[in-house]
Amino acid sequence: MTDLTFDGRAFINGERIAARDGQTFDCISPVDGRLLTAVARCGEADIDAAVAAARAAFEDRRWSGMAPAQRKRVMIKFAEQLIAHADELALTETLDMGKPVKYARSVDVNSAANCIRWYGEAVDKVYDEIAPTPSTALALITREPVGVVGVIVPWNYPMIMAAWKIAPALAAGNSVVLKPSEKSPLTALRLAELALAAGIPPGVFNVVPGYGAEAGSPLALHMDVDCIAFTGSTRVGKQIHVMAGQSNLKRAWTELGGKSPNIVFADCPNLDKAVEAAVGSIFFNQGESCNAPSRLFVEASIKEAFLEKALKLVPQYQPGNPLEKSTVMGAIVDRTQLDTVLRYIESGRQEGAKLLAGGAVVEPVKGGLYVQPTVFDGVTNQMTIAREEIFGPVLSVLSFTDAADVVKQANSNIYGLQAAVWTRDINKAHGVARALRAGTVHVNSYDEDDITVPFGGFKQSGVGRDKSLHAFDKYTETKTTWIRIDSPV
Ligand code: NAD
Numbered sequence: 001m002t003d004l005t006f007d008g009r010a011f012i013n014g015e016r017i018a019a020r021d022g023q024t025f026d027c028i029s030p031v032d033g034r035l036l037t038a039v040a041r042c043g044e045a046d047i048d049a050a051v052a053a054a055r056a057a058f059e060d061r062r063w064s065g066m067a068p069a070q071r072k073r074v075m076i077k078f079a080e081q082l083i084a085h086a087d088e089l090a091l092t093e094t095l096d097m098g099k100p101v102k103y104a105r106s107v108d109v110n111s112a113a114n115c116i117r118w119y120g121e122a123v124d125k126v127y128d129e130i131a132p133t134p135s136t137a138l139a140l141i142t143r144e145p146v147g148v149v150g151v152i153v154p155w156n157y158p159m160i161m162a163a164w165k166i167a168p169a170l171a172a173g174n175s176v177v178l179k180p181s182e183k184s185p186l187t188a189l190r191l192a193e194l195a196l197a198a199g200i201p202p203g204v205f206n207v208v209p210g211y212g213a214e215a216g217s218p219l220a221l222h223m224d225v226d227c228i229a230f231t232g233s234t235r236v237g238k239q240i241h242v243m244a245g246q247s248n249l250k251r252a253w254t255e256l257g258g259k260s261p262n263i264v265f266a267d268c269p270n271l272d273k274a275v276e277a278a279v280g281s282i283f284f285n286q287g288e289s290c291n292a293p294s295r296l297f298v299e300a301s302i303k304e305a306f307l308e309k310a311l312k313l314v315p316q317y318q319p320g321n322p323l324e325k326s327t328v329m330g331a332i333v334d335r336t337q338l339d340t341v342l343r344y345i346e347s348g349r350q351e352g353a354k355l356l357a358g359g360a361v362v363e364p365v366k367g368g369l370y371v372q373p374t375v376f377d378g379v380t381n382q383m384t385i386a387r388e389e390i391f392g393p394v395l396s397v398l399s400f401t402d403a404a405d406v407v408k409q410a411n412s413n414i415y416g417l418q419a420a421v422w423t424r425d426i427n428k429a430h431g432v433a434r435a436l437r438a439g440t441v442h443v444n445s446y447d448e449d450d451i452t453v454p455f456g457g458f459k460q461s462g463v464g465r466d467k468s469l470h471a472f473d474k475y476t477e478t479k480t481t482w483i484r485i486d487s488p489v
Pocket of ligand 1: 152153154155156157161179180181182210211212213215216217220231232233234236237239255256257258289290291389391417455456457461462
């Protein structure tokens with residue numbers, strides 16, 4: 001792997017190509033500050049070219065017209081390509097965005113490949129419907145691909161976030177134009193090459209790296225894009241819906257931010273497990289996870305015991321060199337994000353929360369961007385660190401005494417992505433789970449996940465769901481065909 005080189009050019013119509021105006025931007029590794037490569041800085045002309053290629057591929061039905069069993073075989077080959085290049089993809093992901101290579105390999109590559117394989121396998125197993133009409137008619141309810149799907153993704157799980165959208169979109173027969181984050185564009189470009197090698201025809205899957213305003217906006221505003229599927233911040237997600245409305249009323253699906261509450265009652269069945277999940281889930285991926293349980297509500301009577309155990313675990317998450325196998329917390333994606341995290345830590349201090357652990361920048365690798373796992377106690381739900389998404393390794397600990405009150409506090413936030421409740425009381429578990437306004441509620445666990453279940457949020461955590469068969473709803477149009485039957489018998 002020492003000879004790993006990167007190609008930052010866009011991928012349009014089955015070919016690597018520089019931006020039309022020749023512009024590039026530097027792709028810098030947060031691991032140690034090294035320059036990885038120059039990446040095509042795509043703009044409107046490149047988006048136009050990619051959308052035109054995607055449209056042409058859709059119109060001539062080179063992909064959507066393929067028999068489902070054949071499309072399935074190609075998708076499964078695509079997944080196999082990821083596994084065949086797993087080490088390269090994992091290393092690229094780590095160097096590009098800073099996560100520990102052991103997770104890039106065991107989680108990111110495997111999960112993206114599994115997602116692509118799962119939707120591939122579904123292609124020839126999903127049936128359409130016939131409506132229960134009177135016998136004078138046959139009403140077919142069929143699904144058709146929407147056409148050209150624009151996909152915009154963030155940097156925290158670059159391959160997985162892309163796979164959650166491109167896999168169901170491609171499986172349904174659409175053409176795709178993917179804009180990866182400017183902070184982590186490299187694996188998306190490789191995915192397009194691997195898709196082509198697997199047999200996805202040129203033009204069906206295009207990748208246009210670039211900045212949000214320069215490449216993302218033209219894609220969301222494009223008059224010939226039928227659907228825009230976005231994962232990222234709530235701030236930009238709102239603009240995506242506006243751009244969809246301002247242009248051609250394309251379908252807009254948004255998977256946005258979170259500030260997930262994790263509620264531990266005194267009758268929690270296993271305190272050690274609850275502590276491990278609370279600490280492990282907030283520090284996984286350097287805290288750069290939309291569903292990180294960043295608000296920990298612990299019942300007052302067990303808070304001291306809980307924190308004592310938690311603080312013993314925190315040192316295990318000290319950041320290290322992401323390229324070392326033993327490292328569990330890596331680098332923060334870039335200087336801007338590191339500064340954001342540090343600003344939030346400072347605001348926690350200023351607003352009166354008690355810093356129990358971390359809070360400082362460290363440098364396990366010279367030139368890299370790292371921050372300690374950080375824990376604040378004495379947080380109130382009104383403080384900035386409890387209200388806003390930090391997207392870094394910062395845990396806010398709050399306490400409560402009353403079930404109704406903690407549910408009210410948990411729901412008192414603009415986000416509603418995930419939540420958890422820990423209790424051995426089945427009535428409390430069900431009652432609280434029902435009352436929590438979140439797309440996923442975990443009971444006596446956190447971060448359970450599977451491709452078979454929908455992922456997405458209530459409220460300002462977005463519109464629509466990734467994963468599971470429900471994702472096909474986003475990338476297909478429903479058509480009704482009435483057939484009149486004037487039966488002679
Ligand atoms: P971001 O909103 O800054 O950027 C996301 C993507 O949008 C990037 O590709 C960016 O280039 C692009 N973009 C930025 N401005 C744009 C514009 N004006 N028009 C079109 N595109 C534009 O988010 P981020 O910092 O990359 O990612 C972090 C956010 O993503 C967090 O809020 C996190 O919670 C969220 N996220 C959500 C989920 C989920 O499934 N709900 C998953 C992962 C991340």
